[in-house]
Amino acid sequence: MRKYLVAYSIALQETLQRRSTLLMDRLGGLAIVVSLYSFWSALLGDQPSFLGYTRAEMLTYVLAINILRSFVFTGRGWLLVGDISSGRISSYLVRPVSYHGYALALDLAQKTVHLASSLVETSLLVLAVSGNLFLPKDPATWILFAVAALLSSLIFFFLEMLVSSLAFWTSESGGPLFCFELFLQFAAGAFFPLDVLPAGLRRLLAATPFPYMVFFPARVFLEKVPPSEALRLLSIEAAWLLAVVLAARWVWGLGVKSYAAEGG
Amino acid sequence: MSSPVRRYARIWARTASMAMQAQLTYRLGSAGFLLGKMIRLFFFFAFITAIFSHVKTVAGYSLAETALFFLTFNLVDMIAQIFFRGVYGARRIVSEGDFDFYLLQPCSPLFRMIFSSVDILDVVTLLPVLAMIGVLFARLPPTGWIQYAAYALLTVNGVAIVLAIHILVAALAVRTQELENAIWIYRDVMFMGKFPVDVYGKPVRWVLTFAVPVAVMTTFPVKALLGILPSVWIAYALALSSATLAFALWFWRDCLSRYTSSSS
Numbered sequence: 001m002r003k004y005l006v007a008y009s010i011a012l013q014e015t016l017q018r019r020s021t022l023l024m025d026r027l028g029g030l031a032i033v034v035s036l037y038s039f040w041s042a043l044l045g046d047q048p049s050f051l052g053y054t055r056a057e058m059l060t061y062v063l064a065i066n067i068l069r070s071f072v073f074t075g076r077g078w079l080l081v082g083d084i085s086s087g088r089i090s091s092y093l094v095r096p097v098s099y100h101g102y103a104l105a106l107d108l109a110q111k112t113v114h115l116a117s118s119l120v121e122t123s124l125l126v127l128a129v130s131g132n133l134f135l136p137k138d139p140a141t142w143i144l145f146a147v148a149a150l151l152s153s154l155i156f157f158f159l160e161m162l163v164s165s166l167a168f169w170t171s172e173s174g175g176p177l178f179c180f181e182l183f184l185q186f187a188a189g190a191f192f193p194l195d196v197l198p199a200g201l202r203r204l205l206a207a208t209p210f211p212y213m214v215f216f217p218a219r220v221f222l223e224k225v226p227p228s229e230a231l232r233l234l235s236i237e238a239a240w241l242l243a244v245v246l247a248a249r250w251v252w253g254l255g256v257k258s259y260a261a262e263g264g
Numbered sequence: 265m266s267s268p269v270r271r272y273a274r275i276w277a278r279t280a281s282m283a284m285q286a287q288l289t290y291r292l293g294s295a296g297f298l299l300g301k302m303i304r305l306f307f308f309f310a311f312i313t314a315i316f317s318h319v320k321t322v323a324g325y326s327l328a329e330t331a332l333f334f335l336t337f338n339l340v341d342m343i344a345q346i347f348f349r350g351v352y353g354a355r356r357i358v359s360e361g362d363f364d365f366y367l368l369q370p371c372s373p374l375f376r377m378i379f380s381s382v383d384i385l386d387v388v389t390l391l392p393v394l395a396m397i398g399v400l401f402a403r404l405p406p407t408g409w410i411q412y413a414a415y416a417l418l419t420v421n422g423v424a425i426v427l428a429i430h431i432l433v434a435a436l437a438v439r440t441q442e443l444e445n446a447i448w449i450y451r452d453v454m455f456m457g458k459f460p461v462d463v464y465g466k467p468v469r470w471v472l473t474f475a476v477p478v479a480v481m482t483t484f485p486v487k488a489l490l491g492i493l494p495s496v497w498i499a500y501a502l503a504l505s506s507a508t509l510a511f512a513l514w515f516w517r518d519c520l521s522r523y524t525s526s527s528s
Contacts, residue, residue, distance in 0.1 A: 024446070024448065024449050027449055027452070028448060028449050028451070028452030028453070029452070031452045031453045031455055031456055032452060032455050034456070034464075034468060035455050035456045035458065035459065038459070038463045038464045038465065038468065039322070039459050039463050041463070041465075042322055042323040042459075042462070042463035043315065043319060043322050043463075047319075050318065050319070051318065170292060171290075171293075172290045172291070172292040172293030172294075172296070173292075173293070174293050174296070174297075175290070175292055175293035175294060175295060175296020175297045175298075175299075175300075176292070176293075176296040177296070178296055178297050178300045179296040179297070179299045179300035179303065180300075181300075182300040182301075182303050182304050183300070183303050186303065186304075186307040191307075191308075191311070192311055196311060196314045196315060197310065197311075197314055198310075198314065201310075
C-alpha cells in the first residue's frame with residue numbers, strides 16, 4: 001500500500017507543478033459550465049420549472065456537473081494506450097506493482113487537484129449567481145452523494161482500463177476509446193439531465209452503468225431520489241463497479257498473455 | 265492560376281492525400297473517431313430537438329433558428345478541423361526538430377505547419393451538417409439573396425478568424441515550445457458558440473463579441489441570415505477578421521525571427 005501512496009504523492013506534486021496545463025484544463029471546463037448554465041437560464045426564462053426541475057435545481061445540476069466531471073472523467077485510458085503501443089508497459093510489468101493499482105494512485109492524484117479546483121470555481125460561480133441554488137436539506141444526502149460520486153469515479157477508471165486494453169491486440173485502439181469517451185459523457189448526463197431524452201432512449205440507457213456516473217449522483221444531490229431508492233440504486237452502482245472491475249482485470253490478464261515486446 | 269498558388273495547391277493536395285491514406289490505413293481507429301464525431305453531433309441535435317418538444321423558443325429563437333446556430337457553429341468548426349488540423353501537432357513538430365526541416369524547404373513554414381494535415385473524417389461529418397443546413401434554409405421563412413450572401417460572407421469571415429487563432433497557436437509553439445493546451449482552450453471556448461450568444465449574460469456577451477470573438481464566428485452569420493444583424497456589425501466582423509489576421513501574421517513573423525532551433 002505504501003508504494004501506491006508514494007506514487008500518489010509524486011503524481012500530486014507533478015500535477016501541481018504543471019500549473020499552466022492545469023489552469024488551461026480548468027479554463028476549458030469552466031467555458032462549458034458557463035455555456036450550459038447560460039443556456040438553461042435562458043431556457044427557463046420566467047418559467048417556474050422545466051421537466052420537473054425548478055430554476056434553482058437545474059442550475060445546481062449544471063454546477064454539480066462541473067464537480068462530477070472533474071472527479072469522474074479524469075482517467076488514464078490514453079496513457080495506457082500509449083504505454084502499450086510504445087512498449088513502455090514492459091517496464092511496469094516487471095515491477096512488483098499492480099498496473100491498475102499504480103494507475104489508480106496516479107489518477108487519484110489528478111482527481112484530487114481537479115476536484116479542489118472545481119470546488120473553488122463552483123464557489124465563485126455560486127457567488128456570481130447570488131445564491132439561486134438548491135442545497136440538500138438532509139445531511140445524509142451529502143454522504144449518499146459522496147459515495148455515489150466515488151463509485152462513479154471508480155467505474156469510469158475501470159471502464160477506461162477495459163476499453164484501453166484493446167491496445168494489446170491492435171494499435172488502433174485510440175478510435176474506439178475516443179468514441180467510448182464521447183458516448184459516455186452524453187449517456188452519463190454530463191451535458192444535460194437525461195430526463196430531456198425520449199423515454200425509449202432513457203430506458204435503454206438505464207440498462208447500462210452510464211447514468212450512474214453523473215445523472216444519478218446529481219439527482220441524489222438534488223434530493224430527487226428518496227433515501228431508500230438511493231440506497232437501492234447505490235447497490236446497483238456497486239454491482240456495476242464489481243462487474244467492470246472483474247471485466248477489466250480479465251481482459252488485462254488476456255492482454256498481458258498475448259503481449260510481446262522486443263528490443264530494450 | 266498564378267505559379268505560387270498552383271505550387272501551394274499541389275503541395276496541399278499531396279500532403280492531404282498522404283494524411284488521408286494514413287487515416288484510411290487505420291480503419292478501426294478511424295471508424296472509432298468517425299463514430300465518436302457522429303455521436304457528438306447526434307446527441308446535441310437530439311438534445312436541442314428534445315428541448316423544443318417542451319418549449320417554443322429559447323432566448324427568442326425557434327427550433328429551426330436554434331438548430332441553425334448549432335449547425336453553423338459545426339460548419340465553422342469542422343472547416344477549421346479539416347484544413348487547419350496541422351496546428352494540433354505544432355508543439356511536437358517544433359520540440360522534435362521537424363520544424364528545422366520545414367525551414368529548409370522551398371515552402372512557407374506556416375503553410376506547412378497549418379495546412380499539412382487534412383482530417384478526412386471531418387469531411388465525412390461535414391456532409392450531414394451541410395444537408396441539415398440546406399433543410400433548415402428551406403424551413404425558415406423565405407429571405408432575399410442578400411441575406412444568404414451575408415450568411416456565406418460571415419461564415420467565411422468566421423473561418424478567417426479561426427485561421428488567425430490557429431496561426432497564433434502555431435506561433436506560440438515556435439516561441440515557447442510549450443502551450444500544448446492552447447489549441448484545446450480554443451476548442452473548449454468554442455463550445456460557447458454552440459448556442460446563440462443571446463443566451464449569455466451581458467458581460468459574457470461582451471467578451472464573446474470583442475475579446476474572444478466566438479459570437480462573430482458563429483452567431484453573426486445566422487443573425488445576418490435572419491435579417492437581425494445591423495450592417496454596422498457586419499462591418500465590425502469584417503474589420504475584426506482583417507485585424508486579427510494581420511496581427512496573427514505579424515506575431516508569427518516575430519516568433520519566427522526569434523526561433524533558434526530546439527532540437528538536434
